[in-house]
Amino acid sequence: MRFATKAIRVGQKPDSDYRAVVNPIYQTSTFGWNSLAEVPPVDYTRCANPNRHILEQVIAALENGRFCTVFASGMAAITAAGSLAKAGDHVLVASDIYGGTFRLKERVWPLQGIECDEFDASDPASLEAAIRPNTRLVVYESPTNPILRVVDVAAIAEVCRRRGVVSVFDNTFASPFLQNPLDLGVDVVVHSNTKYINGHSDVIGGCTVTNDPEIGTAMFEWLKMTGAAPSPFDCWLTLRGLKTLEVRMERHCSNAQMLAERLERHPKVRRVHYPGLPSHPDHELAKRQMRSFGAMMAIEVGSSAEDAARVAEGFQVVQLAESLGGVESLVAYPPLMSHATMTEEQRLERGIPPNLLRLSVGIEDPDDLLEDFDRALSRI
Numbered sequence: 001m002r003f004a005t006k007a008i009r010v011g012q013k014p015d016s017d018y019r020a021v022v023n024p025i026y027q028t029s030t031f032g033w034n035s036l037a038e039v040p041p042v043d044y045t046r047c048a049n050p051n052r053h054i055l056e057q058v059i060a061a062l063e064n065g066r067f068c069t070v071f072a073s074g075m076a077a078i079t080a081a082g083s084l085a086k087a088g089d090h091v092l093v094a095s096d097i098y099g100g101t102f103r104l105k106e107r108v109w110p111l112q113g114i115e116c117d118e119f120d121a122s123d124p125a126s127l128e129a130a131i132r133p134n135t136r137l138v139v140y141e142s143p144t145n146p147i148l149r150v151v152d153v154a155a156i157a158e159v160c161r162r163r164g165v166v167s168v169f170d171n172t173f174a175s176p177f178l179q180n181p182l183d184l185g186v187d188v189v190v191h192s193n194t195k196y197i198n199g200h201s202d203v204i205g206g207c208t209v210t211n212d213p214e215i216g217t218a219m220f221e222w223l224k225m226t227g228a229a230p231s232p233f234d235c236w237l238t239l240r241g242l243k244t245l246e247v248r249m250e251r252h253c254s255n256a257q258m259l260a261e262r263l264e265r266h267p268k269v270r271r272v273h274y275p276g277l278p279s280h281p282d283h284e285l286a287k288r289q290m291r292s293f294g295a296m297m298a299i300e301v302g303s304s305a306e307d308a309a310r311v312a313e314g315f316q317v318v319q320l321a322e323s324l325g326g327v328e329s330l331v332a333y334p335p336l337m338s339h340a341t342m343t344e345e346q347r348l349e350r351g352i353p354p355n356l357l358r359l360s361v362g363i364e365d366p367d368d369l370l371e372d373f374d375r376a377l378s379r380i
């Protein structure tokens, strides 16, 4: 089966009682036993639930992985992957990383006795030098947040493999439609299902996917022990969204490419960060590594934070909000949203100037988006 068919068919067959084509929502905390001699296939929803299992099978199939565990949020999934490191271990986190992962590295993992450092994911040689004898995990993502650098996923995974370090890759920005990091040698893929996988901005969720049976078991055990399980209804909604991932991504990507090309010529836009533009520093790598260029972009508007605020507040179609990956276009201001924990200096080091806006391009009519950008940009 190919991608779009897997999303619709894997693990999904008419239910046994009524042959409902869409699986029912098993909104139950517990399942009955016939007798004490026969342990039921699912017994208690924190540990097992049909809606979660179907979703796990589909995500595993789309990521070309064997073991998927679905969690109550993307952060719960990243925390689960982080549990592979223990006190005394060393963890390397890419310097250009989602703000929530940055917070785990700054505030949570050190309290557990884990030493944390950053590395520059755009330079696999710097990773080589940063690995220590006790380095257990390397955590990275691509395209990066918010300035959309594309890193060589396979080159970093290869360094990790050679040095006996587990690689953890956050594939949220690309979605399984645009790249499959396990095929590039990564050990554990994580997603915020909240974003493209669900795609409708109405669920918080996450997952881990791996081909390693030991890691797969560890992720499931972590879910069971910490209780970070999603509800059956959230799994059902996520699966409903996931079925249309391919068609959504095609439209997301074509809208984003069109918008990036137009904004690059706009007099009020100083710079467009989008891997689909030949002017992007990683365009060639993105062409090799990704099936298309995605729908996340960042733009530098005018010259100041005030200019960015005027534009961000001037849209009628695009919504000012955190998050990404839903059908609706969103604009975010990283210094007050995803990257609020960082100091101005830390943001500047990562190439995040005060006039930068991050865009999650939705699947609206492209002409409505173009008109909306002209409207918002006319305010500066």
Ligand SMILES: Cc1ncc(COP(=O)(O)O)c(C=O)c1O
Pocket: 073, 074, 075, 076, 098, 100, 141, 145, 170, 172, 173, 191, 192, 193, 194, 204, 205, 206, 323
């Ligand atoms: C790249 C990335 N990873 C992880 C997360 C965390 O996901 P969640 O909000 O579902 O916990 C986010 C949330 O914005 C994200 O953008």
